[in-house]
Amino acid sequence: MFGGIQLGVLAACVVLFVPMVMAGWHLSRNKVLFFSGALFITLAIGVHVTPYFPSVSDFVTSVQSVVVFDNREDSCINLVNEVVWDVKPSHSRVRLNISNSNSNTESGSMSYDKIWDWSRTGKVKACEFQRLDRSDASDLLNGSWVVIAGDSQARLIVQSLLNLILDSRQMESIKGDLFKRHSDYEIVIEDIGMKLDFIWAPYVVNLTDLMMGFKQKRSYPDVLVMGAGLWHMLHITNASDYGVALQSLRSSVVSLLPFSPELGVDGPVTGAVSVRSPHLFWLGMPMLINGMLNTEEKREKMSDEMWHSYDRALRNSRLLRRYGGPLLLLDIQSMSWNCGPRCTADGMHYDGAVYEAAVHILLNALLIESHQKLGAT
Ligand SMILES: *[C@@H]1O[C@H](CO)[C@@H](O)[C@H](O)[C@H]1NC(C)=O
Ligand SMILES: *[C@@H]1O[C@H](CO)[C@@H](O)[C@H](O)[C@H]1NC(C)=O
Ligand SMILES: *[C@@H]1O[C@H](CO)[C@@H](O)[C@H](O)[C@H]1NC(C)=O
Ligand SMILES: *[C@@H]1O[C@H](CO)[C@@H](O)[C@H](O)[C@H]1NC(C)=O
DSSP, X not given: OOOHHHHHHHHHHHHHHHHHHHHHTTOOHHHHHHHHHXXXXXXXXXXXXXXXXXXXXXXXXXXXXXXXXXXHHHHHHHHTTOEEEEEEEOSOHHHHHHHHTTOOOSSTTOOEEEEEEEOOSHHHHHTTOOOOOHHHHHHHHTTOEEEEEESHHHHHHHHHHHHHHSOHHHHHHHHHHHTOTTOOEEEEEGGGTEEEEEEXXXXXXXHHHHHHHHHHHTXXXXXXXXXXXXXXXXXXXXXXXHHHHHHHHHHHHHHHSSSOTTTGGXXXXXXXXXXXOOEEEEEOOOOOOGGGOSSHXXXXXXXXXXXXXXHHXXXXXXXXXXXXXXXXXXXXXXXXXXXXXXXXXXXXXXXXXXXXXXXXXXXXXXXXXXXXXXXXX
8 A cells, every 4th residue: 555654754855856857947035935835735745645545545546556457357347247138029020020030939929139239337347348349359369279178068169169260151151060950160260260069078077087188188278167057967967976076176187277265376387477377168058937948857867956055056166266266167057047048948058149258258257367367577
């Protein structure tokens, strides 16, 4: 903090030296005294008034310490999921008629616009989150290796990300391969030297195996997005078992990081800047709308209570950054909840808008994190 003592010393120096410099310009002694007095009064008022103007004292502290700047970036990372939804019937009847032919995600004959944006309230607004267009996204991901691993939710994220980067003709040509059931997918986008891998990993153990693979080969992606839970809920239906699996995933992720939250500053850090750490994300589970699930088995096993106990297991595993872990949450839960039943046909897989929002959240988080890196060098 900029303490009163430093301010006092500073003020004294100004009061003393500014008039002396002026005296060098052949001002009369009376004028020097006058300037001295005026300056003294201005500074005195300034010092006493400053605390009442938060923006002024913020400015003073941010000039003073870089740590404050970092905290501010952190707080934007924590707000990056603050998206609001506006889902309303399409007002254009003509468009409804046209869109009906190629869009079957609508329930009944009604069509809905699903509009999302970051909340415009004070703190979130100040973070200036924005949708990236194709060229910004390409710049950001230029030369990077992105791995997205998990179940069908993860596959939908891959689709949304590619949708942003590729044009519709390229998109059409890859769809067949991308949606091959229960299989991996990989693509290299030559123009931007980006490699994207989708790894089919329906269970958390599969994700842990993936971590082991990275560790053995000593090669790590730049961006890693993971998420699994629904298969476990349906086929094993045991939240404490899920929690155990998440904890072992957490330890394997932590063990492959160059520095870990547990090690803190005492760990084997060989200069934080030179050690490149991957950007890690957890793809949250969507809300399940029980009555809309498409089999009796799902409706029975994937109950709301079960969903909540799986969610608790995730929190307790401390996998997420919010709970002291290494992964930043892409909050599919809140987005699917806020988009609501009109955004899903089977109560589990949501409309493209939800995954599109998640991709923009991911890209904004990457932007913040890469700014932080720049700031640190
Ligand atoms: C929708 O389009 C069909 C022809 O494709 C037309 O017969 C029908 O009247 C249209 N309905 C509305 C509500 O515009
Ligand atoms: C990607 O980065 C390389 C150099 O790092 C640059 O030459 C190239 O123009 C970039 N491509 C795009 C599409 O930004
Ligand atoms: C995922 O793990 C399960 C349980 O260990 C295993 O049976 C399955 O083959 C694995 N799937 C993949 C794609 O690795
Ligand atoms: C649930 O999983 C835990 C941990 O793996 C295990 O100890 C427990 O027996 C399982 N419960 C049931 C009902 O299978």
